Amino acid sequence: MAFSGPTPPATSRPAGSSGAPRNWLKPATWHLRTRLTALAMALLITICGAVGVVSYASMDTFLTRQLDDQLTQAAERSNDPGRPPMGGFNGRDPLDARGQSVGTLNARIVDGQVSSAGFLAPDTTRSALSAKDKETLQALAAGSAPVDRKLSTGNYRLVAVQTSFDDVLVTGLPLAAKESTLASLVWTFLFVSLGGLLLVGFAGTVLIRRTMKPLEQLSGVATRVSRLPLDAGEVALAVRVPPSNANPGTEVGSVGHALNLMLDHVANALQARQRSETKVRQFVADASHELRTPLTAIRGYTELLRMTEHFTPEGERSLARVQSQSERMTALVEDLLLLARLDEGQPLKLADVDLTQLVIEGVSDEKVMAPGHNWRLELPEEPVVVAGDAAQLRQVLMNLLSNARKHTPAGTTVETRVRVVPGGAAEVAVTDDGGGIPPEFVDKVFARFARADAARKGASDRSGPAAAEGTSGLGLSIVQSIVEAHGGTVSVESRPGRTSFIVRLPITSG
Known part of the structure; x- marks a missing residue:
């Protein structure tokens, strides 16, 4: 088939609406204000992280230096040459050093073996070292820089000093105070940073939304214009x-x-x-x-x-x-x-129009003009009544039926169906099993004076009664204009072997 008439306006999504569902894994789909807030939060987190790392490293260095100073003083007191020898040892007993704090470790290593060692307890007594602790102390290199080691009572900062009597004195201070201070620093920084991030995030969101409001107004104007x-x-x-x-x-x-x-x-x-x-x-x-x-x-x-x-x-x-x-x-x-x-x-001359009666009359007329076609009806049991101009609606039906008659050969089956569809609308469909509308012409089928190549020849190339009729290219344009004036819609579906024009009109009574 080849038909004529104006192209219905293509529907488009209003501007400003989301073309696709937002994917939170793809920042490119986020709102601009969301991206700005996320970017500000990311920068703030980076800054807080950098400040935290620098602060932690600085505090750790400071506490380590302070602990090393204390360790050096404790080692000097343990290796005091002015004190008399005790216990028959060649040298001074480090366990008898004065002025040392609770938890201080002192040990003496002679010929690679720990001869005396212990931790200073709160009651000034000495706690013995475990065998593993002694192995750790024996592995220390005399004269080297202080090192951190894990002992049975916790982490210690240790230093080994070679004495003039060829023995080694090991002095150690617990790292618990340092670790506690660093832990407090970390937790304090985390809580302060988290509170700051929440505050800045909330305040930033409010400020960014307020700042972006003019853009939203511009978007609203563009959206209203698009509609x-x-x-x-x-x-x-x-x-x-x-x-x-x-x-x-x-x-x-x-x-x-x-x-x-x-x-x-x-x-x-x-x-x-x-x-x-x-x-x-x-x-x-x-x-x-x-x-x-x-x-x-x-x-x-x-x-x-x-x-x-x-x-x-x-x-x-x-x-x-x-x-x-x-x-x-x-x-x-x-x-x-x-x-x-x-x-x-x-203005239209509105009255109640029975579509079923119009269809019966229109198909009867077409049967007389084209007896070679197979004309079929599919009607509901009850009348389908709409408010409209009877003469114009009759012209709509006659144009659709004449198009099916003019542009299909004899023997074609043309079915006209009337029914009520959900939503309170009456539907009239004229369907034929002809060759169909060329795909490149479907979008232009309702354009004024538009005709497919086969239709441009009109009926002048055919013989019989239709030869004198030809086509003007206005039939379907008139159909669309009349239907839209009645508040309805008209559409076309076509493929080889089936072409259907569907008219929908609002129902007022039945």
């Missing part, structure tokens, strides 16, 4: 960005100012388009109206000549051709006048 019916008709484009957000002195204001300039330009273009369309419609209406009189005269004189004059067979054929073309032009003029009235939005 205006700019494709046809008179449009009052009064939407503008408020002056507070259209100040060229700021970044957002520059965008708002540019958007207002663009909207002014679009509004001027729409007004120019409307004036042009109005002139064209007026011209078409006036020209069509003026053509009715000479066309009526041509048809009248043609009929008069046929009744009063005698012509040769060739003359009769020529006169018949003149009459058929004048009738075709008259129908075209009437279609143009109807489209002009519909474009002007003239």
